[in-house]
Amino acid sequence: MTSEHTTLDASAPHLDVDTLLDDPQTRIIVCCGAGGVGKTTTAAALGVRAAERGRRAVVLTIDPARRLAQSMGISELDNVPRQVKDVRGPDGRGELYAMMLDMKRTFDEIVEAHADKERARAILENPFYQSLSAGFAGTQEYMAMEKLGQLRSRDEWDLIIVDTPPSRSALDFLDAPKRLGSFLDGKFIRVLMAPAKVGGRAGMKFLNVGMSMMTGTLSKLMGGQLLKDVQTFVAAMDTMFGGFRTRADATYRLLQAPGTAFLVVAAPERDALREAAYFVERLAAEQMPLAGLVLNRVHGSGADQLSAERALAAAEALTDLAGTGNSGSAGEEDTENLGDGGIVDLEDGKTGSRTADASSPAAPALQQHDPSVTPESKQSPEARSARLAAGLLTLHAERMQVLARERRTRDRFTALHPEVPVAEIAALPGDVHDVSGLREIGDRLTSGHADEAYKKKAGNDAS
């Protein structure tokens, strides 16, 4: 523990992403986290930045947004890494490749690579296999890890960045290799194979009775045909299982290796950070190397010296001012205010009335903008300025409230895990769907705290 922990300020160590990307020892970066936090975008942005800093990088995405995929030239799902145009490092050294995981194809390729032709065909045509490979939930996780192993062993790239699937439990992909292993070691598989394999060896007799009773039960449950399909499938896969297991173990070790860095991506929201904390603990338990937390879409303000309370009070004062500056509409407005206060609890409260809740900072300004209340033409320039200023202040108050909430959630996380380095990405107003947007994300990711980014942006050319 360092002396920093004696302060009450829960400030976490800073995650230096550029150092991570530049380090030639970093060979794999795994982006994980809850759904909807921007894993894919972060992974792609890291890829762009790494390439432009001279790495030969490949990004393995699972399910990118269509326009993002198109902008990277990987809208075709062909399971082959494609070079992303317009991304190049200094003196032509860096390159970026990207691919979208096709799990069925990946599964098929494993079968084709590890079974002779006839056996491969038997497997590929098996109905049970077809369902399994077409993506019963869970297959995606196995295949993402399989693909990662393949890319790594090809050794064509010096940095692989992996996006993880939106799992039911975000950790499924960690469990996948182990689960496969435990299944392959299990007795169940031998039971399934019993009719095919057991050939009357005397010592096995007792076991055989038990097993045929079991297959009888299974047959009753599943229907004869399905059991036969499963058995044929298992028998055909049998020769490949050893290979499966070896590779699953290898992938697991690869994830633990020093060249791997896990980045937990989260939005500064309660649920996402709770999941992030769970992730951090789990990675530690599995001895997986965690590089840090990427806090995505963090809001800042260039005017954070002005508190939400003061901004709101000023907005209200200006709203009054604008009201009295209007010719003859002040009375009307008062009625409106009263009315809004009153209808909140009525049974069929209109959508509009909900915004009039006292806790919503939007309330005063919204009423002002109803054209039926204050026709533009009747406003004096002073009233108009006051009204605009009130709007700006109301927005600012909203922003400051978001900021405060995000800080609280972040501080709760860093208090629990003070050892985890954090990097923040200042929120963009819109979505990212081109390479320049990804570049912008990379810049924001490496420019320190979100607050500073905002200050710079709004900044009156400080440099």
Next chain:
Amino acid sequence: MSRLHVVSGKGGTGKTTVAAALALALATEGQRTLLVEVEGRQGIAQVFETEALPYEERKIAVAPDSAGASRSDSSRGGGGRRAGEVYALAIDAERALLDYLQMFYKLGGAGRALKKLGAIDFATTIAPGLRDVLLTGKACEAVRRKDKHGRFVYDAVVMDAPPTGRITRFLNVNDEVAGLAKIGPIHNQAQAVMRVLKSPETAVHLVTLLEEMPVQETVDGVAELRAAGLPVGGVVINMVRPPVLDPDEVDLAANGARAGIATALSSAGLGGARRGGRAERLIDPLLEQAREHAERVALERAEHTEITGLGLPTYELEQLPEGVDLAGLYRLARDLRTQGPI
């Protein structure tokens, strides 16, 4: 009226919260709803601020008075009606499988033997499709369950379902299974489940935000559900933020109105309006925030149009400034109720 409400949505859109609010909203006086969780995340327990749920149906909340209760209904009903109740169930696939074996095949002992062999593990993890069979099967069983008087035990079942990207496959898994197991009890069970899921008794609702990716997933999800013959219910637009300034007004503020705004800020006690004064220095950052706001409002309008184009009933839930706590959840439930039947 649907009795099985499947709530899906892209990750991060708040589908667990919306599912919980819906379960509360549907539990009008005397009605009983079951809120089902299938992803083993204990999200329901978190939303209701209780300890982790076991694999058991237990009462988790009493529904809020419906908005109408304060006027005619309570007097007409004599005031003696029970409050609505919400039950919750976190389905555990392994336990569901053992239950299922017990229920249909009286396989108590054999079930345990299967477990020992790793067959249960196989069914619930290695062949995760089977897990989905169990989860959907259990939910449908709750929908169809009747008490000894022949009345439905639950008036409605709300499922906090997998995200949009997986929902069609999740719900359709029984079709796939029925195709694989062409005869036998699994086949029959799978078909029975599909009959419920494809009937008007079921409605699949999608939760979205007014952002590009969630809306795109919603549009794709609706198309997939429709193609699979699954009944689409409504779209719930979550975390709606009312616009504070119109894009036109932001333009106005940025161009030519600076001096006036500086004076206004100053008159509100925020410092000097002169160049370099405290109020004047606020203008740039405030305008920057306004520009971001205008950009967001314009995007949200475009996304809203996209949603409207689906021709589905839509419901809007406002973003709660302090995040969703228990009080916020009840408020969302009331908001849903005021927006008509869902």
